[in-house]
Amino acid sequence: TQLLEQSPQFLSIQEGENLTVYCNSSSVFSSLQWYRQEPGEGPVLLVTVVTGGEVKKLKRLTFQFGDARKDSSLHITAAQPGDTGLYLCAGLGTNTGNQFYFGTGTSLTVIP
Amino acid sequence: ETGVTQSPTHLIKTRGQQVTLRCSSQSGHNTVSWYQQALGQGPQFIFQYYREEENGRGNFPPRFSGLQFPNYSSELNVNALELDDSALYLCASSLRQGGNYGYTFGSGTRLTVV
Numbered sequence: 001t002q003l004l005e006q007s008p009q010f011l012s013i014q015e016g017e018n019l020t021v022y023c024n025s026s027s028v029f030s031s032l033q034w035y036r037q038e039p040g041e042g043p044v045l046l047v048t049v050v051t052g053g054e055v056k057k058l059k060r061l062t063f064q065f066g067d068a069r070k071d072s073s074l075h076i077t078a079a080q081p082g083d084t085g086l087y088l089c090a091g092l093g094t095n096t097g098n099q100f101y102f103g104t105g106t107s108l109t110v111i112p
Numbered sequence: 113e114t115g116v117t118q119s120p121t122h123l124i125k126t127r128g129q130q131v132t133l134r135c136s137s138q139s140g141h142n143t144v145s146w147y148q149q150a151l152g153q154g155p156q157f158i159f160q161y162y163r164e165e166e167n168g169r170g171n172f173p174p175r176f177s178g179l180q181f182p183n184y185s186s187e188l189n190v191n192a193l194e195l196d197d198s199a200l201y202l203c204a205s206s207l208r209q210g211g212n213y214g215y216t217f218g219s220g221t222r223l224t225v226v
Contacts, residue, residue: 042217
């Protein structure tokens with residue numbers, strides 16, 4: 001089993017603050033995705049990163065894939081209450097065909 | 113384009129019973145994956161179907177089985193339900209198998225086994 005550990009598990013911050021969520025593994029992934037999930041809903045894809053060292057920006061969100069393709073980070077600038085949700089990373093193994101491994105999740109609460 | 117729809121949204125079953133969950137994939141998507149998400153955890157991969165054939169399976173016992181139909185819709189069947197099967201079951205469709213294609217998830221079926 002290829003495990004993806006996310007940290008922190010829970011995060012509660014004030015509106016306007018910055019934050020970083022980490023997704024780490026000892027395994028190499030051919031690609032990695034980040035999702036956000038709200039209560040009672042399925043995860044919604046935010047971004048896919050494929051190349052080691054790749055950085056992608058989505059408005060106030062910055063995603064980075066580690067050089068060795070074993071880890072990733074999500075940085076949110078000036079967090080808004082609408083950013084509240086469960087953030088999940090998911091990696092596609094290099095030798096596991098089609099199995100996406102999801103991380104343990106980071107529950108973010110942004111307080112107005 | 114329509115998204116992924118799952119039915120039912122909520123279900124309560126008794127231990128030992130059998131259950132069938134259904135998923136209609138997004139238009140044009142030929143790959144369907146099923147995940148189990150326990151409360152407070154990330155989704156766990158159950159299996160994937162591509163063009164009506166099972167195309168990968170996670171660490172779930174054989175009492176978890178599935179089907180994909182010619183229109184790419186799918187079913188997840190669970191026999192001999194156990195209390196630990198209580199979870200949110202998510203269906204995700206994608207254009208093709210593989211990691212460069214984003215998954216579109218449904219809202220899930222909340223299964224409670226009592």
